[in-house]
Amino acid sequence: MYAFDIERPTTVAEAVNALKTDEAQPLGGGQTLIPTLKARLAAPSKLVSLSAIAEMIGISREGSTIRIGGATTHGQVATELAESYPALGYLASKIGDPAVRNRGTIGGSVANNDPAACYPAACLASGATITTNTRDIAADDFFLGMFETALEEDEIVTAVTFPVPQKADYQKFEQPASRFPLVGVFVAKHDDGVRVAVTGASESGVFRWTEAEEALSADFSAGALDGLSVDADGMITDLHGDGAYRAHLIKVLTGRAVTASR
């Protein structure tokens, strides 16, 4: 690691202030950032830890939505959403392993926007809203591409709010060594239609499979996907699987998610 300073503020206002230093960077659970620092792939002048900011931790139900504080761990989401939004609780329960889930946070996951991260798929399919210290951003406008988001420099994800769909499911085809999804599909059936979000597959990061959304909005059954296919162009090819394989997995997993939705 290159040398850095570290601060541990207890309010969002203090954190925003601490981030004004040139090249300062927020530290969530550190499950991605600390390995990145060890590999010397980042050289922040200062880390601003978000883990002591009480107002960013916790889950609350607000009408038909669930609000998750930006510094809430995956472990807490897995434990607390088992009944109120089981598909999202399940997704959180499958991120990495228990030790990673006790530290990693939803804010860190969406801010990082790893092309194989799980939460971005849930955000897009649920139609979630990402709240920062300055504004609310619809998930559709937040994820801009691999590791790219609408966040400005020094902007902190303070919460993510999920409308709870009628039915939903997440299917993760796990890459067994890293436990990241090779492909992950989140299907959510809302009052006004179905949303399907795919992670792990595309070179431009998480995306909505709109053809499947139209077909499933008309007929919510795996059979509705029969005539559809995903173009392998633009899909990730790496040693774990080529683009054509990932494209195929998207359709298979979407069908499974529809059947398993609850």
Next chain:
Amino acid sequence: MKTTLTVNGRSHQVEHDARRTLLDTIRDDLGLPGTKKGCDHGQCGACTILLNGERVNSCLCLTAMHDGDDITTIEGIGSPDRLSALQKAFVEKDGYQCGYCTPGQIMSATAMLREVSEGAPSYVSGDLDGAALTDAEMAERMSGNLCRCSAYPLIREAILMASEAET
């Protein structure tokens, strides 16, 4: 910088660089080498400790973030003449070959058995709480702890034995 930690019930003040991880603090500054460094990247679980009662990978924790926190390491749960139920079971069942992953396995299992007793869901069983410790359930709940020697069947037997001893 200075950080105060309670480790295995004793308070310590350590002076360190901002880059220091809890793993290096525990091993090198506090002289507790039971906690192991495998990958140093959060992948293997050899460095698992209990942080305020929860299992975490100490290689991915910066010491500076843990002022005032309570830490338990493998040295804190038992001693050679007074082994914890899990330590005893690992010895009895030969839950290891080289033993390098063992402190992490035991710390992780210590937290895992408590989580199970508190009804924490793993989503392996259809029934979210009150999970029976089947092989599949244990494999998922211990997924963060890799064993390069692949002693998994005996690790699972040891954990099962300890869980039965406790109940």
